[in-house]
Amino acid sequence: MKLSREEVVHIALLARLGLSEEELEKFRGQLSNILENFEVLQQVDTTDVPPTAYPIPLENVLRKDEASPSLAQSEILANAPREEEGCFRVKAVLE
Amino acid sequence: MNLYDLTIHQAHQLLKNREISSIELTKAVLERSAQVEKKVRALVTITEELALSEAEKADKRISDGDFTPLTGIPALVKDNMCTKGIRTTCSSKMLENFIPPYDATVVEKLREAGMVLMGKTNMDEFAMGSSTENSALFITHNPWGLDRVPGGSSGGSAVAVATGEALYALGSDTGGSIRQPAGFCSVVGFKPTYGRVSRYGLVAFASSLDQIGPLTKDVTDSALVMNVIASYDARDSTSVNYPVPDYTKSLVPDLHGLRLGIPREYFVEGMEKGVEEVMRTAIAKLKELGATVEEVSLPHTKYALAAYYIIAPSEAMANLARYDGVKYGFSFQETESMWDALEKTRQFGFGPEVKRRIILGTYALSAGYYDAYYLKAQKVRTLIRREFEDAFERFDAVVTPTSPTVPFKIGEKVDDPLQMYLSDVCTLPINIAGIPGLSIPAGFADGLPVGMQVIGKPFSEETLLRIGFAYEQATGWGERKPPL
Numbered sequence A: 001m002k003l004s005r006e007e008v009v010h011i012a013l014l015a016r017l018g019l020s021e022e023e024l025e026k027f028r029g030q031l032s033n034i035l036e037n038f039e040v041l042q043q044v045d046t047t048d049v050p051p052t053a054y055p056i057p058l059e060n061v062l063r064k065d066e067a068s069p070s071l072a073q074s075e076i077l078a079n080a081p082r083e084e085e086g087c088f089r090v091k092a093v094l095e
Numbered sequence B: 001m002n003l004y005d006l007t008i009h010q011a012h013q014l015l016k017n018r019e020i021s022s023i024e025l026t027k028a029v030l031e032r033s034a035q036v037e038k039k040v041r042a043l044v045t046i047t048e049e050l051a052l053s054e055a056e057k058a059d060k061r062i063s064d065g066d067f068t069p070l071t072g073i074p075a076l077v078k079d080n081m082c083t084k085g086i087r088t089t090c091s092s093k094m095l096e097n098f099i100p101p102y103d104a105t106v107v108e109k110l111r112e113a114g115m116v117l118m119g120k121t122n123m124d125e126f127a128m129g130s131s132t133e134n135s136a137l138f139i140t141h142n143p144w145g146l147d148r149v150p151g152g153s154s155g156g157s158a159v160a161v162a163t164g165e166a167l168y169a170l171g172s173d174t175g176g177s178i179r180q181p182a183g184f185c186s187v188v189g190f191k192p193t194y195g196r197v198s199r200y201g202l203v204a205f206a207s208s209l210d211q212i213g214p215l216t217k218d219v220t221d222s223a224l225v226m227n228v229i230a231s232y233d234a235r236d237s238t239s240v241n242y243p244v245p246d247y248t249k250s251l252v253p254d255l256h257g258l259r260l261g262i263p264r265e266y267f268v269e270g271m272e273k274g275v276e277e278v279m280r281t282a283i284a285k286l287k288e289l290g291a292t293v294e295e296v297s298l299p300h301t302k303y304a305l306a307a308y309y310i311i312a313p314s315e316a317m318a319n320l321a322r323y324d325g326v327k328y329g330f331s332f333q334e335t336e337s338m339w340d341a342l343e344k345t346r347q348f349g350f351g352p353e354v355k356r357r358i359i360l361g362t363y364a365l366s367a368g369y370y371d372a373y374y375l376k377a378q379k380v381r382t383l384i385r386r387e388f389e390d391a392f393e394r395f396d397a398v399v400t401p402t403s404p405t406v407p408f409k410i411g412e413k414v415d416d417p418l419q420m421y422l423s424d425v426c427t428l429p430i431n432i433a434g435i436p437g438l439s440i441p442a443g444f445a446d447g448l449p450v451g452m453q454v455i456g457k458p459f460s461e462e463t464l465l466r467i468g469f470a471y472e473q474a475t476g477w478g479e480r481k482p483p484l
Helices: A005-014 A021-043 A073-077 B008-016 B022-040 B048-064 B105-113 B155-163 B179-185 B219-229 B273-288 B301-322 B338-349 B352-365 B371-394 B417-422 B428-433 B461-475
Strands: B043-046 B074-078 B116-121 B168-173 B188-191 B211-216 B259-263 B292-296 B397-401 B437-445 B448-455
Touching: A005 A021, A005 B352, A021 B301, A021 B352, A021 B371, A021 B417, B008 B022, B008 B219, B022 B043, B022 B048, B022 B074, B022 B116, B022 B155, B043 B155, B048 B116, B074 B105, B074 B155, B105 B116, B105 B219, B116 B155, B155 B168, B155 B179, B155 B211, B168 B179, B168 B188, B168 B219, B179 B188, B179 B437, B179 B448, B188 B219, B188 B461, B211 B219, B219 B437, B219 B461, B259 B371, B273 B292, B273 B397, B273 B437, B273 B448, B273 B461, B292 B371, B301 B352, B301 B371, B301 B417, B301 B428, B352 B371, B371 B397, B371 B428, B397 B461, B437 B461, B448 B461
Parallel strands: B074 B116, B074 B168, B259 B292, B259 B397
Antiparallel strands: B043 B116, B168 B211, B188 B211, B188 B437, B397 B448, B437 B448
């Protein structure tokens, strides 16, 4: 499985991950090699085998909808790179 | 004997009998840290002032008669578990200045038990790696050979316990990140059953695989820490509500009546001669101690690596989507565009291995590849899990090496990610199946540590501790100290 440059660019965009030219080329080679090795999975007969998402069978875990104390607004915002009037400040979403 | 070389249970006896105080013990450990840190660099943050004030409180508790076996005992926590008011970096530029507003459940429980928190340990960035070389902050050295890696991702925790920078430490294990460094540093590392220990406050890597556990100097200490951290927690929806025993009750130095399986697939290609010899001797010892030992076959083992490295990055890429430079963490500001800021925040905030896994995971989940990679890997996961279930119909536990090699040289595998991934080949099937695994010191090959892994069915922690304890009492490999 050889990844093309365009594929890596596309995937990086999906993940919103900026990459330098050098990184792009390096990852393309390394990931192609990794995916080639993972072809081994196609040898396994998985007909009628259900997928496992979680190793321990748990039913949907629900709790009562009750109010309980949470962190203060100031604590939540303490790590914010930019804040304004008690909100997270972001760059303009609409241009 | 140096105070920093004490186990938890030895220190507890001395504290209880007022032969030492927690302050004395804490100072001895801090001095030891100052001495060895120059060589090994295991710690991201040292909380000296906090430690001394907690030690003082612990001494007060002890004199009031209100204490537990962990009261006044110096400990370290891997830097991916939230500690209120103390920087939690995940050894990443992304979180270099992140100060959590709350404690992880495990930290909260240990604090209630009287832990003296000494600081936070170095790790592979976001726990992605097998050598601690992926830390964006600095690399950590193996005390048994300073030019060698300590294993990873909980490398800092393993080194700190091996060198006496703490009496015990917490690690997290997604594909071997507690057991493999424990094996590489000759300490005891325990990954409990998935859901046994709350993950609330653990920075998420791969949510269906992650589990927290202790790194300790011996098996008794492992049981003592498990007694505190094993619990049901409503704040972790994958926490399992299953009774927590007193794990120290399982520490019986005898293996009569136990059936152990040795899977032949774990003794093949890539395994070093020295590791194999240590394992043969260890298995003979387990027989001597009364266990019945038989070979078993787990044929799907050879697919575990590929399945793991599809599932773990897929979950990781979803978990890491939260690092957007808006709510906390590193934030790229020198642009007007929101999209550009987002991409550059992630470009400059994440290191190479994290980026590699984000790309791999995004690829495996993307349109056209989901069925061939992610879904296929999840089906293979079912087969691996079933294979273990079948084995545990016949056996009480399965015994393997923790790693196919002794600690490798720093720099040896950094440019070959696939070779690096292979160093988890014996440990990651256990996370895929969600079962518990214990790594205990099994001996040395050319002066470098070899770990033995004992694996059991879900919630068989007591059986694993019993096997580990019996073996440890009969051999004492963990008592050897690194030449620092």
